[in-house]
Amino acid sequence: MRRILTAFALLAALLVAPAAPAAAAVTPVQVYGAWHCGNDFCTWGTTRTVAEFDTQNHWLIDRGDGRPSVNVVVLSFVDPAKLLHLTDDATTVDGIPRGITPEIVGYFTSRGIRVMLSIGGITYTDAWNAALAENAAQFGRNAADAARRLGVGIEIDYEENTSPNLTGLQAFIDAYRAVLPYDATGANPAARLTIDVAAGDRWLIALNRKATADWLRTDRPVLDYANAMVPARPASASSAVADWQEHIDGKSNYSPPVPPLAPAKFTAGLYVAYGNRPLPECTDYATSLQRATGTFVQSAAPNGAGTTAGLLGYMFWAAERPSTRGIGTVPPNTCQGGTGAGATAYQIQIPMPALRQS
Template sequence: MRHRPLAVLLMLLALLVPTTPAHAAAPVQVYGAWHCGDDYCTWSTERDLAEFDAKNHWLIDRGDGRPSVNLVVLSFVEPLKLLRRTTDAGTVDGVPAGMTREIVQYFTSRGVRVMLSIGGITYTDAWDAALAENPTQLGLNAAAVAADLGVGIEIDYEQNTDPDLVGLQSFIDAYRSVHPYDATGSRPAARLTIDTAAGDRWLIDINRKATADWLRTDAPVLDYANAMVTARPSSASTHIAHWQEHIDGKSQFAPPVPPLAPAKFTAGLYVAYGRSPLPECTDFATSLQKATGDWVRNAAPHGAGTTAGLLGYMFWAAEKPSTRGLGTQEPDGCEGGIGAGATAYGVQVPMPPLRQS
């Protein structure tokens, strides 16, 4: 009986001492920005490199010579023009005139990976039309552009009602016939990703198909998905709740949406919105990428995958994504937000091989 007080004391002390996590936090492997150019995501004008650098230098220099990101996604390519290899006032052989080899090399020469995004909400009808006309040729054209420029391709098909999933499957099959899935990530053109909604309640059919058939860890077809930004910036808890939906899936839907492995998607946040600077751009200490960082790096699998933690973050969007708002132009850019986050999270440049499970 004389040992009982000591035993009780030791039990109380054990409850007060924080436990060590069962796993180390996953590294932030993808830390990128969609880039809309200076004309609201059309990229219809070829840029002078000096002028481009004056507005975008923060992306390749966080203040100490290291890039702020390890990925830039040039947004957007119009699907129907890519299918038809259109050349007009703002397009060259199906690609926006501003998405030049020189712009790609501006980033890749600093170790920053580059991708082209096909679609966006403005080009939803164009996606429908291109998939109806010839999805296989669209996939082959995308593969040719990727090989020519040394970039990857992002699918941003934002059709919420009755998307053409058969056509989209044909597009992906055609692309993969030229650039097979590459787990090492060493071949830029083999990187093929897809955008889904912030959570599971929009773009449901696309999300269900992608999760069930293209983003499986045992038989991957696409490299990963981007959980896009919400309708407007929100709280850390709201963003986390959306991202958790992907991990959990929606068993109550008919048919259900299966769970997605944390290692198969990134979390999207605004870096430019409205007329006031966001902390995501200017102040990492008060930013959402800091407030959500522990969750993003430790989110546990819940039915798919074996490792904890999302792949990282994507930010919408560099330079001038809207006719309204400030954008992210120099002199300071987003060194204090995204750049500081890259340092805090130890983001590797170039991007390392991605976790596969």
């Protein structure tokens, strides 16, 4: 009888015990890419052979087992004013840097790696302002034509912090989308149009507010996604996560407020090249930030926008020679052991799959 009572007691305890909390949803990393600055510090002003380019960048297409280390590269940067005017000069052809050729694009796309061009960067903030003021719609059409001609997407990197020309930027985007409508499938690479925002919500505030409220909505998307750029210098895992969480939460205390951004509508930026020593993000996945922040990036819950957990993935700044100072990612400081190993750990799909929309 005592055994029967004990059994009933155990059964009752199981029935009334609170259920264990469900594990956070883990979403596969879909975007895993690198900004690429070429060998001349982000100007791409010189035509290069594919053979020479490969000697400096082979790690991007081969993590050590024949598979690429990334599924997207963003060739950085295009001068906005030159693209508007379709400039031909010593470093530019039809507004595109001479180093960004169909052959270099094909070096990546032939291996399933998506290619995009970044227009702007902080060096070209004044050029962005001038192009938007002069003829924003023509600027957008020229960007769309370049994207179609090269088979690439376009990234908007407009880093005007104080008073961005949002009316002009809206006209640029409208003109681009009139030529290349939003494509949720990702089948048309030229239809991929993204924007860069700050690491968190406290810089580029007006741009971020506009993008989040009007262009990155899940119910009527205009841009495919945003990249939360790297901060001024490499950060700790906790600082990086705190910045990214700001996008998810928004800033209700700002006037006007910044609305929350769906996790499925942005990527997280990390450095792979900074200063004169290799970073773990490049060379040692086991101690890298992409490993330390992986749980957050794959499971961050929506907080007012979106329905699925997890950011889209990671973007790394930046391949080859991003600065006149520092070692970059050229041999012997290549990134198979960090970025490439991360691609294996996260089972990155190449080519990039259709992206989550909410």
